[in-house]
Amino acid sequence: MEPEFNRIHVQLPEGVAPFIHITRNERSGRKQAKKKEEDIAVCECKLDPCKTELACGERCLNVLTNTECTPGYCPCGSYCKNQRFQKSEYAKTKLFKTEGRGWGLLADENIKAGMFIIEYCGEVISSDEAKLRAQTYETQGLRDAYIISLNANYYIDATRKGSLGRFINHSCQPNCETRKWTVLGETRVGIFATQDIAVGTELAYDYNFEWYGGVNVRCLCGAPNCSIFLGAKSQGFQEHNHVWEDGDDRYTVDEFPLYDSAEDEPLDKVKVTDSTLPETLLTVKTESFGLNNNGFGYKFKSFSGSVSGNIKSEVKESGQNAIIVSGAKANDAFSNGLGTGSAKRAAKRVQNRKQKLSGRKQVNGKRVAQLFASKKVQDELIKCEEERNLATAKLDAVYDEIRPAIEQRERDSLDSLPTNVAEKWIEASCSKLKADFDLYFSVVKNVVCPPHTNAPNPDP
């Protein structure tokens, strides 16, 4: 039974559907794990009695690893500033009615970049329960989705019980972000400002990592770089809708039910096939589609290989001493659990990983080499091709080697992979990228500058 003080009464504006307001996650049937004393992270801060306001600031070892200090153990005692989740030290916010996006939350004071705004509280449930609930809510016709991923195996459902964090809407140009913190041994999710936010501004974060199963909800954030659907950049969304790179055979989407969150009914259905997908969607809204912009992030589940800005944001999400893959994992878990036909898709995904790794859709260097008359160019391209094959094989082997660690991480619902495992993967991926680049560069160089034109001038 959860303590009563966790449930507080807040005055909600008229018209807000009732829910139980809580300031701490609730876990039915699962007791909070009691931390062993030796596992408690104690920082090395020294309290300066003249500057108590600086106690456990941004250089505190615990703050640096997104871990809150434990009362009774922190050297700064009651002056410790690193217990914001525990003390519900939220920014002042206010509910307001948006145009077409239901209720939203706005800043009721000026908020500084980096500030903790509010915790996303709700019921912590297993992925099976999340799947069940998502389906039930959908059949009940609930328009708004409040389930977000906590880690590979658990979700936070703020539908029936939650904090005001449940009202923060999505934006493709957000001013906040979610970050995971470890609080007394438990992972909790907070919303943090990514920029200075003026009083009266709507708070919004990118639902990037959260794939809400069911119908696709049209995004009404109005940002110039809008992705058109909520969670459209997430891997879960892309796999659910079979949206991948150009030329991928999964590019065929059958029925694409659209749902405008301003309405209660699905709006229209778009028939999308093959590479018409981006154009068809472009007619729905202007600006670039951008589905794949993030999809090629450095994610273990994606294997597309490019090193993008995702590393930064994912490390930020947990701050632990390891490369974090929570986004990829969270999305996978959602697409494994909450979408329909997920088992089949999961099996296909494993197969596709392998196919991707083996370079199924790559330029065939040997064949391209035959298009060049020069023997020198042919040899160069064949050499590049061989090196790329070696790099591909190595990447494949590394994947087989690290798979147990990935699976264990999912079993134990860990947010991070050991650094050495991640490093191995990064190294193999970089070698593969380099080999790809060398081959393409060689082709382009020899097309643009054939050997007779780029040969050095003989000495006069």
Ligand SMILES: C[S@@+](CC[C@H](N)C(=O)[O-])C[C@H]1O[C@@H](n2cnc3c(N)ncnc32)[C@H](O)[C@@H]1O
């Ligand atoms: C976590 S709730 C946010 C609060 C919600 N607006 C409410 O009134 O309770 C997420 C839901 O809000 C709506 N929503 C959030 N951001 C949106 C956006 N950019 N465009 C359209 N609908 C949005 C969608 O219905 C989504 O499922």
